[in-house]
Amino acid sequence: MGTSIRNRIERRIPYPLVFQGVIALVLILTPISGSTMPNAGNRDYWMMCLLIGMHLLTTLTIPARRMPRWGQLFYLTLQVGSSALAQALFPAPLFDYVYLVIVLQTLVLFPPWLVLSFALGVWAIWSGGVMMATASVLEWVQSNLALAFPATCAIIAAIIYLRQHRRSEQAQQMLQQMQQRYDSLSTALREMQQMVALEERRRLAQMLTNEVQAALARTEQTIATALGQAQNNLTWLQSTITQTRDSAGAAVDRLRSAITMLRKNEDADQPLTAPILALNIASPFDELVIASQPYRILSWVLPIIFIALSLLVTLTQHALTPDLLFALLLLDSLLLLAYIYTQRARHPLLLQIGLTGQTLAVMALAIMTQALPILLGLLLVLWQIALRLPLAQIIIFLAGASAMIGLLLVRTQSLALDANSLLIATVAAVTVAGPLLLARRQLERRHQAELRAALLASEIEQQTAQERAFAVAAERSRLAREFHDDLGSRLMLINLQLQLAEDLINESSDEALAQLQISRDHLRAAWRSVLAVADAELPLDGPSLRGALEDLVAQSRQSMNSVLDLHIRATLEDLSPAAACTIYRSVQEGLTNACKHARPTHINIAVQEEVAQISVTIWNDTQPNTDQPHQPSNSGSYGLLGLRERAEALGGRCEAGPLAEGGFRLRLVLPVEGERHE
Template sequence: MKHHQSPFIETMVSRYQRAALVFLVLLSLVTVVVALSAVGDAMLRAAWPRLVGMLACLIGMLGLAWLTPLRVLKVWGQITLIGLELAAAVGAQVLYPTSLIDYIYLILILQGIVLFRPWLWSIIAVAAWVVWTLVRYQLSNDVIAWLQSNLVLAFPAICAIIAAFIYARHLRRREQIQQMLHQLQQRSAAFSTFLREAQQRVVLEERQRLMNLLASEVQQTLAYAERSITTALSAAQSNLQRLQTTLDTPRAAAATAMYRLRETLNILRAQPELDEQPARMALNNQLDETLIAPRPSYVLSWLLPALFVSLSLGLALLQPRPLSLTAMLWLVVLGGLLIIASAFTQYVRQGAFVQIGLATQALTITLMAAMTNLLPLLWGLLLVAWQMASRLSALQVLIFGALLPLLLFLISFWQSLNLDVLTVVSLTIAVILVGTPLLLARYQLRRRQQAEQQVHLLTTEMQQQAKEIQAITIAAERARLAREIHDDLGSKLVLMNLELQLATELAEEDPLAARDHLAHSREILRSAWQSLLTVVDADLPFPSTGLTQSVQQLVHQCAQSTRATVELTIQGEIDDVPPAVAHCIYRAVQEGLTNACKHARADTMVIDIKADDGYVVVTITNNDRSDRMSPKVDLGSGSFGLIGLRERVELLGGGMDAGPLPDGGWRLRLVIPFEAEDKS
């Protein structure tokens, strides 16, 4: 599905890196919140000069970020830009300290995670933390306060960093898949050339395979028939009286050749079986992927709540006024319950149980903050935000996002928990910094799965296309060979059989004429040998400029072998038609004459060929003398010849009809369009 974006968004995405743009927007939002908070605080303190300097640093930082897109910079340029932004944040913090500035440092670290490799962003993260913690210590000059600030920021920072790392991982994998899809689409554009080459290769391979089949199935019988005829001719030379008895062997050999030819045609006309692999259905299994791999998810389901509970205990111990024993027990008990509830929620899959687990965690965390009166413990709600962003739908996230503040204010009112605006704003920013990368990671995962699906479908389609082309090519080559064998070799075997029949009939009355027919049958058989090689090599049975002469020779050969009257009329320059059309005309005449001799035993045949106005019309008619005594030759299914002829005509864009005439006999008619060849 194609996503349409507004021109403004397209311009922004083209100017900035998509990933950098997300965190640039977050940086701007947090900076605006920091500035508004500082302005509100300055109105109470009347510290305007320092506020102006702080705002100048923040404006300079945003100006650098927006006016210098990271996309146009190389790696060291990007590092330098982040360093300048970090320096501006330090200046703002020194001039007007506020806890919200801590999140600016965190955003810069998250931006480095998305932009750089792990070893590089790790260095940047450590450097940013060192700078931040030194500034913090200089401002407070108190070790306990410095430790408390580290513990307060540690948990949201860890959650945000892990979320950003997950987002960066899915972003890079999606970019890899997108690049693969782009390359595959480019390959598919040139796939037609590959298919043509593959088609030619398949034709040659299939032709060679079928040649081996013909060599074993047909050529052996033709060789045996030729030896039989030669033996009969040798016997006739020495003793014409024995000619009648010696003709039985070549006639039996001719019958065997007919049988072999019939079997070969059945094999060629049979549809080959294709291997159909349901590759598309296997896609669903490949795309069943979660946001976080099973093993890291298992570790995080225990690590994050355990880390939060540990930091909470450390923060409680660092309070100037130690907590009571009851409060510490509540903290430990509720912390253990939180760990169990978090792990339970990670393991369940039903939506209702997930929501119950999230509600239990939110209630437990709020009670921990209320029972100990430690507002930083509310940062444990990031655990709930983490699971919401990674598991719930958009509607469920909105519902829980509306219920959590309500739950927070109810418990704070019940336990007299003093919630100030700064705490609520800080918690909201932390939730945004954790939830946004996870939501973006889910979006990238979904887009990557769509791209993987497109890659898989495109690959499968190309493979299927190649298989179909291969199957079609093989079927076309087999059909071509079947047509050529039936029309050429089959017709010659029919004529050879007729010659042998005439030789048998004349053996007693005119032995010399019988011997001539026997010799003519051998010439036809040798011609059949040559036609078989021609068929396999895909050559035309005649020169493209000699159609008229070739048709006349075909008519003469038929008339000589059958003693029938064959009339041929040619109107127009049929020698100017393209080779494929000439080939079809020749095969049509050959098929019409063969069928007239084989089925109707006709003694009168009329062939009319007319080429005019871009069309060739071939009409072949014959009378029906099926009661006349003549050999009936069987080539198997009588429809093979007409099927093959119809295939030839339709491939050329023409039409064909064949059927009996009202007054007896048969008519075969073809209409073929053509464009005359330019011989200049």
């Protein structure tokens, strides 16, 4: 709930929330800081309040980030001009920070080179205003020194926050994209399944289809040679037919090995390609708000800047004496030692001890020199607190530090702290600590978003890999079924016809040649079957099913010494191509198994419509086959396995087995969708 409210607020305000808060705080407290000055309440004071109010209103309402670059420059130049006019009318103490928040806006809007140029221009205008207001070079120098350290800390803190804010926004956008991909995963997976099936089909078509086609080509070549030489050499024809049978047998063996490989899902060549929905997540995640190298640089730059500024501030207010110089060097050395100790401390208690030592050193410097700007050195302590302590410990430390500072001020020579000094310290603390604390929050949000995106990516990748495996397995099963049911049946018929041709060669060469020619026609049909399987074509539909079944039975009668009866008592014209193909394959499988495993004298095929279903029954009587033992159950048959898969995919069932009264029966039952009209 809180996150959604914050997101809605950030979409409506011109700047990031922490920047908008700092700007509003400075512009609200500036008139308040002037209310304690002499002549407060006169016309100039109210004019200053009006200009500052207009400044606040424009920063809250004008979408500066959506303006063109020239518009942004003009907009910020107007802010600088109105601030300079308000300062000339009534120079409230917090005007230094009004100029500072204008510079902070440039960090959001401009590239670095333009930020630097604009910041120098703002400093020149502010510096000129201070010079005209004080008419003293010494006061001008003191004002610059007083503002230098807090301005440096505030600008660096703002840069850190902006970096984390932008990266957090990028992580949130990445998370939204991943969430959208995850929400549309089902559609993407369907597209991926089609893509994977097509890739696997092409690969297997090259690997397997070419090998099977090569075997068929050799068989077709021997048949063509046999037909070409038949009239000249009958003895040679007999040997050629034998070679042709061997070649056809080799094609059958190659087909069986291909089907076995497909059913066992063995890969022969190349691995699968990478998932199409994978996402690259940056890793490892940052552990610090600031990267390690900039953090090390800032760890030494900030204390050195403060020590140098404290020496300069002291020199502008006191004459340099050996005792003062010794005391300054001693306290600065103690501050630096406490700072080094704090940087190396890892335990929270030791860290707080080091921070306490730094606080005492800064307070001692301020009390000894009676220079209020040195108290802003506590920003150095606040910087470390905001970066390294959790929120609960920050609150505890600040409460303890406040009590300690108050006790020191009471027990020692007190500093002349007034309301304006407290306001300046408050604004400086918020300007520095606010962006740093929110930068840590942005870092946590980014880590959470990246972790969530990584989890979504992992889940998408896992589901994609599973669907790829399912798609590959389904395509392999399809190829195995089609090869076995169609091409296997045709090769079996070709083998029977070649055997018949070999048996007839001595009795009637004309009949043997006729069988050889039929074998060649079936072989060419097998060629077309291989191509159809590779192209994933469904060769049948409802209107063509009856004729296809009659042709299949007619071809089988030519190759088998059996009585074949076909009875169709069903309306087939409105069947889907998948159902028509399944019915055809079941009849084809029944005939193939009967020829392969039995010597039937009678085969009966019945296709009939029952209540909301169509059944196909293939029955044959059985006589022992001495060459190939009959396998009644066919439990290990890839053909029956493929039929069961086809039937289950259509919501039906397939049963096969020997009968108690003798013979073997294959029965396929498919549901009929909708009503049939005779």
